[in-house]
Amino acid sequence: MSKLIKKYNVPGPRYTSYPTVPYWEPESFSRGAWIDSVLHTFDQDPKQGLGLYIHLPYCESLCTFCGCHKRITKRHEVESPYIDRVLQEWKIYVALLGTRPLIQEMHLGGGTPTFFSPDNLKRLVGGILELSDRVPDADFSFEGHPNNTTREHLQALYGMGFKRVSYGVQDYNPHVQKAIHRIQPIGNVERVTQWSREIGYTSVGHDLIYGLPFQGQDHIRENIRLTRELAPDRIAFYSYAHVPWIKGNGQRGFKESDLPGSQEKGLQFELGRELLLGAGYRDVGMDHFALEGDGLYRAMAQGRLHRNFMGYTTSKTKLLLGLGISSISDSWGGFAQNVKQEGEYAELLAQGDLPVVKGHILNPEDLIIRGHILRLMCQFSTQWDESEARIIDFQAIFDNMEEMRGDGLVELGEGAIRVTPLGRPFVRNICMAFDLKLHRKKPGTRIFSMTV
Numbered sequence: 001m002s003k004l005i006k007k008y009n010v011p012g013p014r015y016t017s018y019p020t021v022p023y024w025e026p027e028s029f030s031r032g033a034w035i036d037s038v039l040h041t042f043d044q045d046p047k048q049g050l051g052l053y054i055h056l057p058y059c060e061s062l063c064t065f066c067g068c069h070k071r072i073t074k075r076h077e078v079e080s081p082y083i084d085r086v087l088q089e090w091k092i093y094v095a096l097l098g099t100r101p102l103i104q105e106m107h108l109g110g111g112t113p114t115f116f117s118p119d120n121l122k123r124l125v126g127g128i129l130e131l132s133d134r135v136p137d138a139d140f141s142f143e144g145h146p147n148n149t150t151r152e153h154l155q156a157l158y159g160m161g162f163k164r165v166s167y168g169v170q171d172y173n174p175h176v177q178k179a180i181h182r183i184q185p186i187g188n189v190e191r192v193t194q195w196s197r198e199i200g201y202t203s204v205g206h207d208l209i210y211g212l213p214f215q216g217q218d219h220i221r222e223n224i225r226l227t228r229e230l231a232p233d234r235i236a237f238y239s240y241a242h243v244p245w246i247k248g249n250g251q252r253g254f255k256e257s258d259l260p261g262s263q264e265k266g267l268q269f270e271l272g273r274e275l276l277l278g279a280g281y282r283d284v285g286m287d288h289f290a291l292e293g294d295g296l297y298r299a300m301a302q303g304r305l306h307r308n309f310m311g312y313t314t315s316k317t318k319l320l321l322g323l324g325i326s327s328i329s330d331s332w333g334g335f336a337q338n339v340k341q342e343g344e345y346a347e348l349l350a351q352g353d354l355p356v357v358k359g360h361i362l363n364p365e366d367l368i369i370r371g372h373i374l375r376l377m378c379q380f381s382t383q384w385d386e387s388e389a390r391i392i393d394f395q396a397i398f399d400n401m402e403e404m405r406g407d408g409l410v411e412l413g414e415g416a417i418r419v420t421p422l423g424r425p426f427v428r429n430i431c432m433a434f435d436l437k438l439h440r441k442k443p444g445t446r447i448f449s450m451t452v
């Protein structure tokens, strides 16, 4: 495995979308084309619930590894006007849809949703639900910060239908925590995990990261030992995405030389994966692990796993609307990203406009490739028929995979590809073979994080 990791650890997309964001074509996109693509998908089946992602961007303190879109402030007066704007954005979408939408999935992400007071979160979710209905088994979840999530937050959101929460843990070692500017005693993680269980949350997740500054394999061993004691239902085991060229000085709290090299990082991943599998977790998709009782594992086992900008999810929603600054929406036929600046967001909404600024409308080739990449990421196999073969040169894709086939990562059949168990950690590389846009135009500079 170490040899394979060394060979295949290259910069590559995470495939939460296809085309990936750097390959969106601005000329394909306009606000009108975006609205048409939303209505097209919604009108096909208004009874199919939609997904909602709400971005809550504020954090009180900056973690220097963070790749999320956030704004650091201690001024909690920002909460209320921000909620007003998100609700205004929702009102515009509901008016466009022309009927009360059904919600299948809602996720509050950030930034730090628990920066907001429990009352403000109730007002936000209450305002969303006032204009919509939810399917009976709706999946509502949020990201909590172990340092500021209170019992009141958990109680308030549980009361509104939230049953799943994930906490940013990252690493338990004080030296690593100091380097990433995130001091977080284990007692805080233990406390919020226990409260969540007492209140009735059915899935508690922990996010861990490997490849952080000063991390070694001993840290990974210790992080997983401590994680086992708290027994979260779900674990995201993320590769540290070092992308300082995108996030500016937010990530420059440590030196490049403090980061583990790519071979060491590969070993950390391998060790973490083995320990998690040994502890009874099952690997789900690329970087997620779950206990067999968790919904994410059940979704994978039943072929229902889905992937979108939120990562792996259990519901196959064709329409995902992203509200709040920087959020990305997905109508299956198109993608749209909201403005990133709060001022511009407020101005567009005040004029009654959707705050989308850039995006991509998919052409027939994009739609076919998108389907295959999604199936590879979620089901580890895909197949095609004659009608697709008339549009796509699958032989060229097979040629791109020849080396991976030789290394036992994929099996290529008549009109079909299967990722072997050995190939699962390399599914991003396998998807890259399908990424026709990437093959036609290789990026001139580093724009993606490493695949392992």
Ligand SMILES: C[S@@+](CC[C@H](N)C(=O)[O-])C[C@H]1O[C@@H](n2cnc3c(N)ncnc32)[C@H](O)[C@@H]1O
Residues within 6 Å of the ligand: 059, 065, 066, 067, 068, 109, 110, 111, 112, 113, 143, 144, 145, 146, 167, 168, 169, 170, 207, 208, 209, 238, 239, 240, 241, 242, 243
């Ligand atoms: C929005 S944060 C979670 C909520 C809260 N802000 C917190 O930090 O606890 C989302 C998660 O993304 C992951 N993350 C952020 N930046 C990352 C990076 N550069 N590489 C890998 N994972 C990252 C972290 O594991 C983090 O917990």
Ligand code: SF4
Residues within 6 Å of the ligand: 058, 059, 061, 062, 063, 066, 067, 068, 070, 110, 111, 112, 145, 168
């Ligand atoms: S990791 Fe979480 S708390 Fe830290 S800056 Fe990023 S979003 Fe904010």
